[in-house]
Amino acid sequence: MSSPDPLQAKLLADDLLARYVRCLDDGDLAAWPGFFTDPCIYRVTHRADDRAGYENALIFADSRGMLRDRVNAVENVSVYEPHGYRHIVGASLIEKVDGTLIDASTSFLVARIMQDGETSVFATGVYRDRIDISGDEPLFAEKIAVMDSERVDTLLAIPL
Amino acid sequence: MEGFDLVPEARPIWRDGDYSHIPFWVYSDAANYEAELRNIYKGPVWNYLCLAAELPGNGDYKTTKIGETPVLVVRGEDGVVRGFLNRCSHRGALLCLEPRGSVKRLTCVYHAWSYDLEGNLKNVAFEDGADGRGGMPDDFDKSRHGLRPIEVTEFCGLVFGSFDPKVPDIETYLGPESVRFLKRALGKAPLKLIGRSTQVMHNNWKLYLENVKDVYHATILHLFFTRFRLNRLGHEGGIIVSESGGHHVSYSKMDAERGNQDYASQDIRSTGEGFSLNDPSLLDSIDEWEDGITVQIQSVFPSLVIQVIQNSIAVRQILPTAVDRTDLNWNFVGFEGDSEEMTRTRVKLNNLVGPSGYISLEDGAIGGFVQRAIRGVEEDSGVVRMGGDDVTTVDYRATETSVRGFWKMYRGLMGV
Ligand code: FES
Numbered sequence: 245m246s247s248p249d250p251l252q253a254k255l256l257a258d259d260l261l262a263r264y265v266r267c268l269d270d271g272d273l274a275a276w277p278g279f280f281t282d283p284c285i286y287r288v289t290h291r292a293d294d295r296a297g298y299e300n301a302l303i304f305a306d307s308r309g310m311l312r313d314r315v316n317a318v319e320n321v322s323v324y325e326p327h328g329y330r331h332i333v334g335a336s337l338i339e340k341v342d343g344t345l346i347d348a349s350t351s352f353l354v355a356r357i358m359q360d361g362e363t364s365v366f367a368t369g370v371y372r373d374r375i376d377i378s379g380d381e382p383l384f385a386e387k388i389a390v391m392d393s394e395r396v397d398t399l400l401a402i403p404l
Numbered sequence: 405m406e407g408f409d410l411v412p413e414a415r416p417i418w419r420d421g422d423y424s425h426i427p428f429w430v431y432s433d434a435a436n437y438e439a440e441l442r443n444i445y446k447g448p449v450w451n452y453l454c455l456a457a458e459l460p461g462n463g464d465y466k467t468t469k470i471g472e473t474p475v476l477v478v479r480g481e482d483g484v485v486r487g488f489l490n491r492c493s494h495r496g497a498l499l500c501l502e503p504r505g506s507v508k509r510l511t512c513v514y515h516a517w518s519y520d521l522e523g524n525l526k527n528v529a530f531e532d533g534a535d536g537r538g539g540m541p542d543d544f545d546k547s548r549h550g551l552r553p554i555e556v557t558e559f560c561g562l563v564f565g566s567f568d569p570k571v572p573d574i575e576t577y578l579g580p581e582s583v584r585f586l587k588r589a590l591g592k593a594p595l596k597l598i599g600r601s602t603q604v605m606h607n608n609w610k611l612y613l614e615n616v617k618d619v620y621h622a623t624i625l626h627l628f629f630t631r632f633r634l635n636r637l638g639h640e641g642g643i644i645v646s647e648s649g650g651h652h653v654s655y656s657k658m659d660a661e662r663g664n665q666d667y668a669s670q671d672i673r674s675t676g677e678g679f680s681l682n683d684p685s686l687l688d689s690i691d692e693w694e695d696g697i698t699v700q701i702q703s704v705f706p707s708l709v710i711q712v713i714q715n716s717i718a719v720r721q722i723l724p725t726a727v728d729r730t731d732l733n734w735n736f737v738g739f740e741g742d743s744e745e746m747t748r749t750r751v752k753l754n755n756l757v758g759p760s761g762y763i764s765l766e767d768g769a770i771g772g773f774v775q776r777a778i779r780g781v782e783e784d785s786g787v788v789r790m791g792g793d794d795v796t797t798v799d800y801r802a803t804e805t806s807v808r809g810f811w812k813m814y815r816g817l818m819g820v
């Protein structure tokens with residue numbers, strides 16, 4: 245795809261994010277790594293660490309293989325009470341378009357639904373995405389989920 | 405129930421010297437929890453407060469808690485780190501409201517009393533009144549209204565605090581083996597913080613500290629490690645329990661071949677084979693220890709855990725927030741002078757730990773499973789008899805000796 249105009253960029257970002265959060269909220273984790281380029285960057289961090297410039301992340305991956313390993317662990321190895329997410333994402337703000345790369349920022353709110361139905365706000369924050377539209381379909385070359393809070397209730401198993 | 409005689413109110417008698425049977429009420433009894441805040445957290449112990457690296461410059465402060473009590477750690481104009489209650493001497497308002505910052509004076513927002521970094525009360529708003537009327541009486545002596553200090557000491561880049569002036573010096577408190585392993589983990593060079601996070605656990609603080617000391621569960625609950633043969637109970641290593649019982653070190657050396665046969669016969673979930681990483685670079689490590697030890701887990705009673713898993717180093721602070729709630733503050737560290745490659749290696753390996761760690765996320769939930777299950781049946785007790793009933797240092801890992809050590813120190817301090 246050639247370089248998009250601002251409106252196209254926004255539509256591409258919104259559509260990719262809508263499909264991305266549906267994948268996670270439907271529990272279709274096997275499909276999750278397919279939303280990324282290979283190599284890629286996926287990080288989950290929080291605002292305080294981000295502002296301080298700290299390199300560490302709650303989750304860090306730099307390849308699709310590492311994302312697949314995360315799925316494998318979450319689905320087959322890790323022990324936790326069954327739960328699901330509901331992501332609500334805001335309108336994407338297009339920060340920059342550089343050729344076939346779109347930088348977008350998008351607010352998210354993630355509710356966690358436990359098996360007994362207890363529902364709570366699990367995380368809020370912003371996705372800082374770099375979307376690569378050079379291939380057949382737009383993919384995340386970089387996805388940084390910056391949570392507003394550094395507190396995580398119990399555990400973070402399913403990715404944001 | 406084994407080890408107990410039931411008394412009429414159905415609370416078991418806890419026999420003196422019994423560290424192998426743990427009554428469940430200790431995890432949920434509100435009065436006992438209040439007693440812990442007095443006898444343990446305010447008692448003759450060293451509580452972890454922060455990293456010295458979090459206070460690099462004079463005037464830098466950090467707020468934290470000892471038990472549930474807010475405290476403040478600040479580096480003075482003279483470079484000395486001091487600790488105070490984070491509480492104004494006037495009417496008791498919180499003094500520093502932010503988790504960290506840098507100041508020349510500590511000024512209370514309520515009526516603007518201000519203190520120097522040594523805790524001396526320097527300024528009282530309208531001390532001489534307004535328009536010549538009111539103000540403090542002549543016998544008001546500012547030097548008697550400074551911030552209430554706490555004992556502070558530094559060791560291996562860690563800042564500890566205590567309410568009790570009679571607390572032993574830190575090396576005596578830790579004992580020689582804990583000192584040796586703390587130096588191994590953190591003593592190479594000044595620490596560098598590379599990230600933080602807090603894991604909120606729905607359980608009593610003791611359940612987490614016991615969990616850290618419990619090597620029995622490590623390779624059973626946390627399957628990731630076991631599947632990759634990073635650490636199995638049969639591996640070379642051991643458990644060191646301090647004289648006091650309260651501190652422990654568990655260490656092991658990686659050996660991909662030993663220890664697998666035992667697991668095959670135990671009917672536990674850990675034995676599944678055929679799990680392999682798509683991207684094994686997750687586990688790439690750089691040899692920085694030179695002693696062959698790949699895993700070191702160390703606890704310092706009552707609030708500190710040090711973890712070294714190859715290049716993944718974390719300083720974890722355990723803070724109770726209620727009888728059935730605990731904050732686990734993760735500080736991920738490296739060393740000053742780390743290369744970019746080393747930092748990247750630490751960051752990748754840190755996928756193993758923290759709130760989403762492959763080998764630690766379960767620990768955020770398991771204490772809550774206990775806390776829920778004991779509700780209403782606190783007359784019963786748990787059993788901690790793996791490896792016998794002793795509190796000793798051993799060179800094997802199929803034991804709960806360090807958990808018993810916890811109860812030895814706990815019962816001594818609590819008088820229960
Ligand atoms: S409470 Fe701090 S100045 Fe009054």
Ligand SMILES: [Fe+2]
Pocket residue numbers: 615616621622626763764767
């Ligand atoms: Fe654990």
